[in-house]
Amino acid sequence: MLATPGSLPPAADQHRWAFEMKWDGVRAVAYVADGRVVLLGRSGRDFTGTYPEVGALADLLPGRRCVLDGEVVALDERGRPSFELLQARMHGPGSGSGRGRRRASGAGGTARPPVVYLVFDLLALDGTSMLASPYTARREALDALGLAGLYCQVPPAFVGAGDAALRTSRDQGLEGVVAKRLSSPYEPGRRSASWVKVKNLRTQEVVIAGWRVGEGSRADTFGALLCGVYDEGRLVYAGRVGTGFNQDRLADLTARLAPLEQRAQPFDERLPTAEARGAHWVRPVLVGEVAFSEWTRDGRLRHPVWRGLRPDKDPDEVVRES
DNA sequence: TTCCGACAGTGGGGTCGCAAT
């Protein structure tokens, strides 16, 4: 069951909803039986070997059989979920694909941060399916299991307090909240309106430094815009944005960019060849706004979405805002 | 008739493994 992107339910209706923090990690369903745990990802891939810590679930549920739904997350030093940290774990040994020798963590190697399985739903218990039960009943039964270990936890759900939950998620630097209708059954495989994800989106002004040729239906406009921001007077690369345009905007921007084309990269430091491949450069005079989730370690926008031109803004004033 | 949900298509950052260079 997946959540539909959206906004908080109206205040008058929030008493019919529970609000949970949105955890930035990898979705996984755990099958616990006979002292064993099997962890499956969204694509059906077997993650059991990739995140062996989750095997501790078996010890927390002696003699029980159940199916749990949750998120595997890696925590940074401040205890916040970090998808970038988790990525170092994602390609580890797994019965799905990884014949790979495990790489020693330490000198030269990427550290392997521990992960935590955050459980938020109970799909079956001791042979009885809970799918048709309402959220409240599933949640009650989940809480009754008393899952609380180093590597497996049941984070709290807040009933009726959507605005406070969203504020908390923002203050804690989390991705957002997921609102779940109290009366709703579990709908496997469906993107349901009974679950609504409300993300803490950020916006950033960017200077358009160029574009990359598109593919397929985008071959005659562009694939993505190459973005920059000023840092102490130097224009630095901030990643690409390739979504959020409709046909009209694609055509309009293509026409605006054509007369601005130049040979030289407008960035103060040349991009690595891989990044610059297929790029057309322009005079850095157009300013646009993008929505995004966070900055990556490398200073790129994560999940960038084009919002529109900002003709009211001076390119020289475009700096990283947070 | 209108609207919603599912799908396909296009794009992003990032990591890893393997083949081509």
Next chain:
DNA sequence: ATTGCGACCCCACTATCGGAA
């Protein structure tokens, strides 16, 4: 040794079409 590419993870968004409302 480096580079390129696809396969996975996470994701946003547009356009389309058929069936539900």
